[in-house]
Amino acid sequence: MHLEDLAEQAAQYRNEEAHIEREVRVCVAASCQSSGSLPVLEALKSACDSRGAGSCKVKGVGCMGLCSAGPLVAVADKDCDLNESVLYRDVTPDDAPDIMAGVCGAPVERLRCPTDQPFFSRQHRIVLEHSGLIDPESLRGYIAVGGYAALIRALTEMTPADVLREVTTSGLRGRGGGGYPTGLKWSTIAKMPPGQKYVVCNADEGDPGAFMDRAVLESDPHRVLEGMAIAAYAVGASKGYVYVRAEYPLAVERLETAIRKARRAGFLGAKVADTQFAFEVEIRLGAGAFVCGEETALMASIEGLRGQPRPRPPYPAESGLWGCPTLINNVETFANIAPIIREGGDWFASIGTEGSKGTKVFALAGKIKNTGLIEVPMGTSLRDIIEVIGGGIPDGRAFKAVQTGGPSGGCIPEAHLDIPVDYDSLKTLGTIMGSGGMIVMDETSCMVDVARFFMEFCMSESCGKCIPCRAGTWQMHALLDTLTKGRGTRADLALLEDLCEVVRATSLCGLGQTAPNPVLSTLRYFRDEYEAKLLPDA
């Protein structure tokens, strides 16, 4: 298949829909579904049919970001994006007639959610460019917005080395937490001797408060498959796995549909797009163990073994699945690939900061007005994200801290809110970007409690293989429990700090090595809260 054929398919599809002028888009991602968007979709569809209006189409789309206001419905001229649409919030099926009446007439004011607010206008959507616009179950819908053109371009006009060069130029760093340069990782695997190689997409997403990867899979699954196929071509792999947690049934279902349709259309399979390149993708379900997001544990799990990490080196790039070179990247990392091939690595590198290029998707959660998903350029300040885009703290309360990076990250106090969000700046504050979860806390949160919560998570998620993590997190949790109850002594605090150091330095994998971070960072900025809870010295 050539690019012209693909363009023709896209044109044909657009032609079939030429009579459609306005679209009514209903979010059918997990968040809005849980607040009842499916009945809304049905009601709108029948309201549309009964009006017999041929120029309007009601369709289910992916996440629009402002999950706290769901179910969300957007009414827009075809080809117009979210910012240009009339957005309705908290929609119920009873609102359907009014909404349909407003499609061509005056918008329904009582339901409106302004799209000129910073939450929408300050975003820069690359990964989420199709999210909330296209039907995630429609391959043709994806092709109509330019989908799979990057893959065909890579296969027909570029050598694997060209692809590697673009990805390296882009400066893209892994979005799964570590921030390892993606181009460098890809070239390492490409340089391994030819033979069986694998590409793995890490969609385990075990961090509490994170749902970026879920949203991408539910909203634009072909995007991820396209990124994986381009990666496979670049590194010389012929087989891919997507490791998704079983708690994401909707993401799994949409991914399955996408794989089936992509295979039938020839974007996956023996001769991808009529070239000599072959690439098969399979889904593997994870049973919801946080440690299975760690790459060596994830691979053990795919192989059917107990999901436990093993010492590295050897790294997966050298010896991964069944001993073969294996490329493992995060969902969001793969979702960045098609636009990089489409627009070029230099374009991507012009967005973001010196050391962190592009955009990052964050999941805003906790005590913040607008909870949901945002995508902003790297380097946006935390204050902008929380106060402007996130709308600040509700109920007139004061901001206290924001936790970034999930259980491996740390808490940042008010004094540092003006820091630009990028991999390296966050590290200087003793936290990390992680996969992009952001939990905002107001003045009512007790930071010792927060530390205990994360330690409880690490304790129960420890795989149990190595002693410092297995027994150390248990002891640290017990100490934090004593402290929060006001029964701790100065000696307990000293012991806690000592254990932080031992567990960090000696644990086998990232889980144990980073488990002390929430404790260390709350001690760093909120030590007085720990001290205030101590028993008086004997």
Next chain:
Amino acid sequence: MPLPTPQPNVRVVTLRIDDRDLSAREDETLIEVCRENRIPIPSLCHLDGLSVWGGCRLCMVEIAGQGRLVAACSTRVAEGMEVRTDTERLRHYRRTIVELLFAERNHVCSVCVSNGHCELQTLAQRCGVDHVRLPYRQVPYPVDSSHEMFRLDHNRCILCTRCVRVCDEIEGAHTWDVMNRGSDCRVITDLARPWGESETCTSCGKCVQVCPTGALVKQGTSAGEMVKDQHFLPILARRRHAR
């Protein structure tokens, strides 16, 4: 004149461990080189002849120029490496790890059949653990006496998985495995059925011999009696791998 027989292509590297210049084959791990040269490295999960596990973290060493510590059992030697095996920091970490083990289950040596013949006990003495700073976890675990020859006491188990590996890799029975997560981990036989009902166990006793503590013992032994013999392991392992 006969041509010299070609040597397998393994190079030799030189490295420095605790200020001693040593040479090693490039495919050797640090723990192997240390053992050859009688440099003591504490370990509980590693055994010559079994696959590398890397779970006890007692063998951690410092390498010059690297911020992170590495486990000697899972780290290959490299040319010019400078290694420290016995610094103040390492001694403190090892001591803490042993304390964590003691506090995790019930290790009351005075009533243990392995008293005096236990690797954990010996190691604790070597690491200077004269008391435990951490509170004991105090969870009573069951004892499985259903096997006619052997006994399993979970309260003494440190989850080193030597039994799992020897049974799988040397005996070929794969009777043992680990279930649960975190501190709730337990070794199990078959699908968590009593050992005595196991359909895979050949009663060879290898697991009992390699167990470093009093967790796996012979039936009928009383306090202080259970002596273990592991010299069979490297010999069997070499024969297996030669095949």
